[in-house]
Amino acid sequence: MFGDYSLGDLGSIFVMQGFAGLILFSVYVLMALGLAIIFGQMGVINMAHGEFMILGAYVTWMTSNLFQTYMPGLFGGYFFLAMILAFLASGALGMLVEWALIRHLYKRPLDTLLATWGLSLMLQQAYRSVFGAREVGVELPQWMLGSLQVTSSIEVPINGVFVMGLTVLITIAVAYVMFKSRWGRQVRAVVQNRIMAGAVGINTEKVDRYTFGLGCGIAGVAGSAFTMIGSTGPTSGQLYIVDTFLVVVFGGAASLLGTIASAFSISQTQSTLEFFMSGSMAKVLTLLAVVGILMLRPQGLFALKVRK
Amino acid sequence: MTDNRFVNRSELIGILVLAVFLVVVLPLTLDVFRLNLVAKYLTYAFVALGLVICWGYGGILSLGQGVFFGLGGYCMAMFLKLEASSVENTKIQSTPGIPDFMDWNQITALPFFWKPFHSLTFTIAAIILVPGIFALIIGTAMFKRRVGGTYFAIITQAVAAILTILIVGQQGYTGGINGMTDLRTLKGWDIRPDHAKIVLYFFEVGCLFVCIMIAQFVRHSKLGRILVAMREKEDRVRFSGYSVANFKIFAFCIAAVFAAIGGAMFALNVGFMSPSFVGIVPSIEMVIYTAVGGRLSILGAIYGTLLVNFAKTSLSETFPELWLFGLGGLFIAVVLAFPNGLAGIWGDYVQPRIDRLIVSRKPKPEGWTDSSVADGAPAE
Numbered sequence: 001m002f003g004d005y006s007l008g009d010l011g012s013i014f015v016m017q018g019f020a021g022l023i024l025f026s027v028y029v030l031m032a033l034g035l036a037i038i039f040g041q042m043g044v045i046n047m048a049h050g051e052f053m054i055l056g057a058y059v060t061w062m063t064s065n066l067f068q069t070y071m072p073g074l075f076g077g078y079f080f081l082a083m084i085l086a087f088l089a090s091g092a093l094g095m096l097v098e099w100a101l102i103r104h105l106y107k108r109p110l111d112t113l114l115a116t117w118g119l120s121l122m123l124q125q126a127y128r129s130v131f132g133a134r135e136v137g138v139e140l141p142q143w144m145l146g147s148l149q150v151t152s153s154i155e156v157p158i159n160g161v162f163v164m165g166l167t168v169l170i171t172i173a174v175a176y177v178m179f180k181s182r183w184g185r186q187v188r189a190v191v192q193n194r195i196m197a198g199a200v201g202i203n204t205e206k207v208d209r210y211t212f213g214l215g216c217g218i219a220g221v222a223g224s225a226f227t228m229i230g231s232t233g234p235t236s237g238q239l240y241i242v243d244t245f246l247v248v249v250f251g252g253a254a255s256l257l258g259t260i261a262s263a264f265s266i267s268q269t270q271s272t273l274e275f276f277m278s279g280s281m282a283k284v285l286t287l288l289a290v291v292g293i294l295m296l297r298p299q300g301l302f303a304l305k306v307r308k
Numbered sequence: 309m310t311d312n313r314f315v316n317r318s319e320l321i322g323i324l325v326l327a328v329f330l331v332v333v334l335p336l337t338l339d340v341f342r343l344n345l346v347a348k349y350l351t352y353a354f355v356a357l358g359l360v361i362c363w364g365y366g367g368i369l370s371l372g373q374g375v376f377f378g379l380g381g382y383c384m385a386m387f388l389k390l391e392a393s394s395v396e397n398t399k400i401q402s403t404p405g406i407p408d409f410m411d412w413n414q415i416t417a418l419p420f421f422w423k424p425f426h427s428l429t430f431t432i433a434a435i436i437l438v439p440g441i442f443a444l445i446i447g448t449a450m451f452k453r454r455v456g457g458t459y460f461a462i463i464t465q466a467v468a469a470i471l472t473i474l475i476v477g478q479q480g481y482t483g484g485i486n487g488m489t490d491l492r493t494l495k496g497w498d499i500r501p502d503h504a505k506i507v508l509y510f511f512e513v514g515c516l517f518v519c520i521m522i523a524q525f526v527r528h529s530k531l532g533r534i535l536v537a538m539r540e541k542e543d544r545v546r547f548s549g550y551s552v553a554n555f556k557i558f559a560f561c562i563a564a565v566f567a568a569i570g571g572a573m574f575a576l577n578v579g580f581m582s583p584s585f586v587g588i589v590p591s592i593e594m595v596i597y598t599a600v601g602g603r604l605s606i607l608g609a610i611y612g613t614l615l616v617n618f619a620k621t622s623l624s625e626t627f628p629e630l631w632l633f634g635l636g637g638l639f640i641a642v643v644l645a646f647p648n649g650l651a652g653i654w655g656d657y658v659q660p661r662i663d664r665l666i667v668s669r670k671p672k673p674e675g676w677t678d679s680s681v682a683d684g685a686p687a688e
Contacts, residue, residue, distance in 0.1 A: 039458075043458065045458050045461070045462070101640065104644060105643070105644070108647075109457065109458050110457065110461065111643045111647070113369070114595065114642075114643050115639065115640050115643040115644065117592055117636075118635070118636040118637065118638070118639030118643070119640065121632045121633075121639070122633050122637065122640075124632060125629070125631075125632035125633050125636070126633075129629060242466055242469045242588060245462045245465070245466075246462070246466050249459060249462050249463070278477060280473050280476060280477030281477055283473055284470055284473050284477065287466055287469065287470045287473075288470060290466070291463060291466050291467065291470070294455075294459075294463060295450065295453070295463075298450070298453050298454075298455040298459065
């Protein structure tokens with residue numbers, strides 16, 4: 001499979017495929033971050049996570065349309081506002097869902113999976129009724145088009161670089177909130193021992209609600225970033241949900257570092273394999289490898305010790 | 309329940325009612341087209357039945373039952389497809405005697421794993437053994453390492469995704485996204501005309517009752533009680549000296565085999581098999597049927613399957629927009645308000661009234677037991 005390429009070509013292939021993998025990595029990380037927070041803290045399997053992401057994507061699309069019609073002068077900067085709106089919209093919907101649905105089911109984690117699946121079906125149909133069944137694409141501002149020429153045989157698209165930078169920033173922000181702020185300390189206390197955390201005066205219900213909101217909000221930002229590299233349809237979220245769950249489980253639930261490491265290894269394996277075989281076989285091999293490793297090491301790459 | 313018989317009186321009545329409904333009422337009232345639809349729905353009832361044992365009693369939620377349904381269905385479809393692709397039938401192909409989709413994908417010889425499917429005996433064995441062994445491998449790998457609950461659900465879901473992508477990707481060997489279509493005869497007997505559909509329907513109902521009896525037996529045996537005990541407090545069962553993993557593997561395997569039988573029936577009754585019955589969405593829908601019928605009730609699962617599918621067909625025919633709202637809402641409502649599904653509603657509200665009517669007329673007979681679904685709370 002390597003025979004037809006010279007060594008220099010192979011190097012370029014690996015760099016370019018590696019870069020394509022990094023974009024996939026960004027989407028995985030942004031989606032998995034929110035999921036890891038929700039799954040890690042509450043043990044809630046949120047099957048509607050993909051739909052929260054798509055909500056962010058639709059909010060971004062609407063914002064870009066709004067800017068195009070009313071403020072064409074400021075179009076270059078619409079994305080930053082769209083991202084904040086996407087975070088708020090998905091986060092608010094997340095908190096509503098937590099209040100109406102999830103909080104009744106904390107004692108039955110498998111049932112959260114079924115209920116959120118029902119929710120995801122309803123959201124999909126709602127998107128289809130409101131936005132139509134066709135996929136919508138966001139028009140990118142001028143400065144995001146084109147690509148950077150790194151060497152004569154390697155070039156990388158600017159929107160990809162932007163999405164990656166964004167991912168790094170959001171990851172740092174989440175890590176800061178989780179590990180440095182007072183609220184993050186409360187969240188971690190609840191993860192480690194819910195009853196004791198309640199006993200020392202942490203309002204665990206409130207922590208749950210805001211954590212769920214934060215996780216969904218990050219999904220919204222993920223959707224916002226997703227519009228930079230692909231088009232959005234009512235069922236786009238579902239395509240990513242299983243992969244994302246595998247990323248979270250593979251990394252070891254409740255470990256942010258593990259989530260990032262596993263997102264990196266999965267996306268890089270997949271995109272490197274994709275060059276040498278069909279996309280479907282690359283995906284099959286990657287998923288098989290992940291499932292195989294999980295069978296040997298069920299706790300994932302980085303396991304956090306939690307008192308059950 | 310102290311008696312060791314595997315069917316008690318109220319269950320026997322329930323089974324007889326279902327038998328009369330499926331064998332007498334439906335064939336007399338429905339035309340052949342609708343009866344064939346019922347046959348299609350009942351193939352999912354096999355899966356739901358397996359899920360009652362595995363999920364309701366064992367507490368193991370598998371989101372990959374579509375995998376086993378698919379494996380069983382594809383085994384059957386491979387046999388039927390080979391029979392339909394005899395040399396006389398496929399004269400116009402560049403390589404006669406191989407299935408049409410292989411010819412379209414420039415494959416010139418039958419792949420080695422297709423060859424044994426010329427034999428019906430091998431096919432029937434494969435329908436049981438291939439999914440059974442596959443479930444054994446997954447179950448052993450997972451349960452021996454004490455992986456369960458949500459992790460198991462996610463991993464089975466990933467397996468469903470992998471198998472779907474594989475089937476769609478390997479078009480030349482599997483028929484790809486279209487699946488295996490144009491299945492014609494079973495050992496020379498045409499499965500397409502109306503009278504064949506009716507015969508197949510009764511055959512399927514017969515198989516379903518065999519599976520119901522097996523499920524009843526498992527449920528009332530010591531095995532079934534250990535499953536329930538395990539679901540409630542796994543550690544205590546383990547400390548009592550039972551191998552928890554082996555019981556879980558057994559429950560998972562039996563659910564897989566039931567699903568595979570359902571899949572094979574699907575290929576026979578509907579006349580094709582495609583990856584759209586293998587993936588994540590159908591697998592979760594099959595869990596919905598069980599949840600709606602009542603995850604603790606063997607008969608409830610069958611009624612749940614029929615009800616959801618009837619609703620799906622009639623709603624999606626008349627209000628395609630509303631169908632997903634209805635399904636999603638139904639799911640949320642069942643999980644939030646009625647965790648024991650239809651059987652729970654029946655046992656809580658309807659059964660006591662009927663009992664009161666009967667009891668008020670005559671004294672309570674000896675050995676009389678309460679509702680048939682009082683075996684415990686839903687899984688944690």
